[in-house]
Amino acid sequence: MKNFKNLLFIALFFITATVIGQTTISGVIVDESNQPLPGASILEKGTANGTETNFDGKFTLNAKSKSGVLVISYIGYKSREVAFSSSKTNLGTISLEVGGNLLDEIVVVGKGVIDLVQERKTPVAASTIKATEIQTKLGNLEFPEILNTTPSVYATKTSGGYGDSRINVRGFNQSNTAVIINGQPVNDMENGWVYWSNWQGLSDVASGIQIQRGLGASKLAVPSVGGTITIVTKSTDKKEGGTLSSSVGNDGYIKNTIAYNSGLNENGWAASILLGTWQGDGYVDGTQGKGTTYLVSLGYKPSDVHAFNFTFTGAAQWHHQRGTRLSIRDFQNFGGDDEINRRLNADWGTLNGEEYNIRRNFYNKPIGTLNWDWNINDKLSLSTSVYGSWGRGGGTGARGGNFRNRNINVFPFNMDLTEHLDRGNGVASRNADGSINYDNIVSINRSTTSPYTGAPSNYQGMLIGSNGFNSNGVNRAVLIRRASMNSHNWYGAISNLKYESDKWTYSLGLDLRSYEGFHYRVLNDLLGLDGYYSTGNRNLVNGMIQTETITASPFNDTGLSSDKIDYYNVGEVNWQGYNGMIEYNDEDKLSAVLQLGLSNQSYRRIDYFDQPNNVTSDKKSMTGGYVKGGSNYNINDKHNVFFNAGVIKRQPMFDAVFPGFSNNINQDVKNETITSFELGYGFKGTNSNLTVNLYNTVWGDRVVSRNFNDFFGANLDGSAVFENVKQLHQGIEIEGYFKPFDKLKVNAMVSLGNWRYKEDALGTITEVGNPANTGTKTLYLKDAKIGDAAQTTAFLNLDYAAFENFNIDLGWRYAANLYSDFSAIDTTFDTPNNRGALELPSYQLVDLGLGYKLEFKNQNSLKFRLNVNNLFDTVYISEASTSIFVGDTSPTVTNQTGSGVWNGIDTRNNVWFGFGRTWNLSIRYNF
Helix, strand or coil: CHHHHHHHHHHHHHHHHHHHHCEEEEEEEECCCCCECCCCEEEECCCCCEEECCCCCEEEEEECCCCEEEEEECCCECCEEEEEECCECEEEEEECCECCCCCCCECCCCHHHCCCCCCCCCCCEEEEEEHHHHHHHCCCCCHHHHHHHCCCEEEECCCCCCCCCEEEECCECHHHCEEEECCEECCCCCCCCCCHHHHCCHHHHEEEEEEEECCCCCCCCCCCCCEEEEEEECCCECCCEEEEEEEEEHHHEEEEEEEEECCCCCCCEEEEEEEEEEEECCCCCCCCEEEEEEEEEEEECCCCCEEEEEEEEEEEEEEECCCCCEEHHHHHHCCCCCCCCCCCCCCEEEECCEEEECCEEEEECCEEEEEEEEECCCCEEEEEEEEEEEEEEEEEEEECCHHHCCCCCCCCCCCCHHHHHHCCCCHHHECCCCCEEHHHHHHHHHHCCCECCCCCHHHCCCEEEECCCCCCCCECCCCEEEEEEEEEEEEEEEEEEEEECCCEEEEEEEEEEEEEEEEEEEEEECCCCCEEEECCCCCCCCCEEECCECCCCCCCCCCCCCCCEEEEEEEEEEEEEEEEEEEEECCCCEEEEEEEEEEEEEEEEEECCCCCCCCECCCEEEEEEEEEEEEEEECCCCEEEEEEEEEEEECCCHHHHCHHHCCCCCCCCCCEEEEEEEEEEEEECCCEEEEEEEEEEEEEEEEEEEEECCHHHCCCCEEEEEEEEEEEEEEEEEEEEEEEECCEEEEEEEEEEEEEECCCEEEEEEECCEEEEEEEEEECCCCCECCCCEEEEEEEEEEEEEECCEEEEEEEEEEEEEECCCCCCCHHHCCCCCCCCCEECCEEEEEEEEEEEEECCCCCEEEEEEEEECCCCCCCEEEECCCCCCCCCCCCCCCCCCCCEECCEECCCEEEECCCCEEEEEEEEEC
């Protein structure tokens, strides 16, 4: 008993000493306009002890000592240090000055290779989405959709599978909008596309997003025709702490994440780790998905001279998709009473009692990065980033001559699902709700296939299917699931040397990239058969029987060393880029910048299947570059104006160099030319700010490639390349916020675009696998509106702090002047006197958010958040791929018969409808 009393006394002594030793510091963090800054970082200098401000900008911190210094930082603002003591615990109102950046809370992430716009300094139009907004408002939206609140951005879920989203900026798709993560370009090196399913985990690891419209601030020669999306991810955090979060949503969506930061210790080391999982059934029928997000970051800062950081992150996932294009009348016919069934999916069904989809995407793309910041002296610094990425995976689809068997011919070809079924195709394997009975397909595959009788003898007696071969018992009237793989190895290095004097800054940069993309097909599911007879390899005269299948999973063997079918080629792209910058800034009135870049890109193609006498192509090298610059002038502390202008000579995409999936180089291919000019104005008041931008971009010598499956009506796969396409993109963008009183903040934007083609386009069409079979086609595009993105957008958001730690926000979004995209076989533009692209109905959406935060004395907090998107369940078309006008009966437009009208649109048009009402509820514990 006595020992227990002694232990209790000792414990009480230490607890009392700890409490007495602590000092509770409080204050309010605001910006230059005296507006609170929620989520600002408060760190006790020299320790890993920290916290963040609440919605009202308030904070409390139990300091570990009686006196010291707080380091206060916030995205887009300069960090500030404030002293405290036991006699000065209430620090009052602390104002931060604009001019910092997204990196203030990060130990090191290669600061010199990340180019960010600074307000009233950098002459570029930009909008920044902060980490707190990503965490609260993204929910179960697609990652690019959070940028729909910014001007001239149009992001949609497209067909609706997890991660199958896309984004357009100023009318340019994401192949022509640069996406940069921690200073590293991530657009595909062959086609420029960004596969957002590979980056599902960005919502967990992003510290901030800045979208730079137009030429952008990046020194790299990246495809910033429409703009640059710069994403900064979590690195090694200065302060110790972590988070536990969990969320649920519509259609079985569940997501859980855990993260921990060790904080920077006295020896200069810090570590961060994050692990997250998600799964869901999908809003669209038959689009289940599951994924994992992971991040490990290790930082070391031995002194103020050197800092190192290694980060390894990725997101492995699989999800079912909706690949078959559907018409409006398809959505009506399977909706009941002509209601639109937005969930309709023509690719899914059941097999052995479980969901099965002919379309399944699976991928894992980890990326490892080593950064080094070297402060050589007070004026000279070097930042270097070395990275590697290894993407493995692909997507599945149908294979086999299933169209030869009406009972398993379930997928429409050059017609919508309605007409396909009206003709009696696949009726035996389609259910009344439009889903597919895959058990029946397995049964038909087996019952209609005879045992194999050919050589080699070890395959005799097996049930063998094929896409076209039909000898020795091989059945070409089957349906199997193949996997088309798109794996790659990507290595790169970026380095930037910067010299800063009192008013001048000079920099020289290097950008090296090496990319190898592997494209091939393998077997995934034989659906009851024993093997598949492949004739795709022209090096094998008699074809090849294959029985090996892979599992469509991001963690399994993706078949790079397995037997392949149909095609197997490798694309090699190498890049050397050099850049320089001169910048002037007098820290008061005037800033100006001039940037120059030069790049060399080489292309080479290797084809192991389709080029018997030409396995490896010659190498094609092309030189490109850019010159851009601008200036900002601060009229006074409230008003500023800026301009920027530039010319980009951009190398073409891989398919433009090697058209028709062959190794024959297009000798006439040339660089695309982009010229841009922009004017901007900014106002920053006490309770408001406003920005206005006017832009004019001309894109000339553009090369557009399209693949299709009906070469001049001959039912052959074809590839079309249209050269000398010229586009004009003009517009005005207005963005701002207003705070009429303390508890209400209003954000708004409006963008008005005028995007159209300036000239007709002449193209060459080549049969896939037979480059000698070519033809020409003219698209009469002059003055036609550019489709695929709304040319008019608007957004209004009301954020109201109803009471302490509780806020409600209501967002309204408007999209109009949205036109259909065109395809290479779309006959809309076959004649000069065409009606142009089809204009789709405008639409308005309302989103609702509720947030509440519980704060604890130990500086931990618990945050609750509810998001409801499309609150009023509005039915709207988000995009279309055909331009069939009401009353158009021309047989060259479509082979579909019969049509109706929905909201002024012919129901034969292929469209994607946006999602109806969706929701998610999350809880987040910060410690």
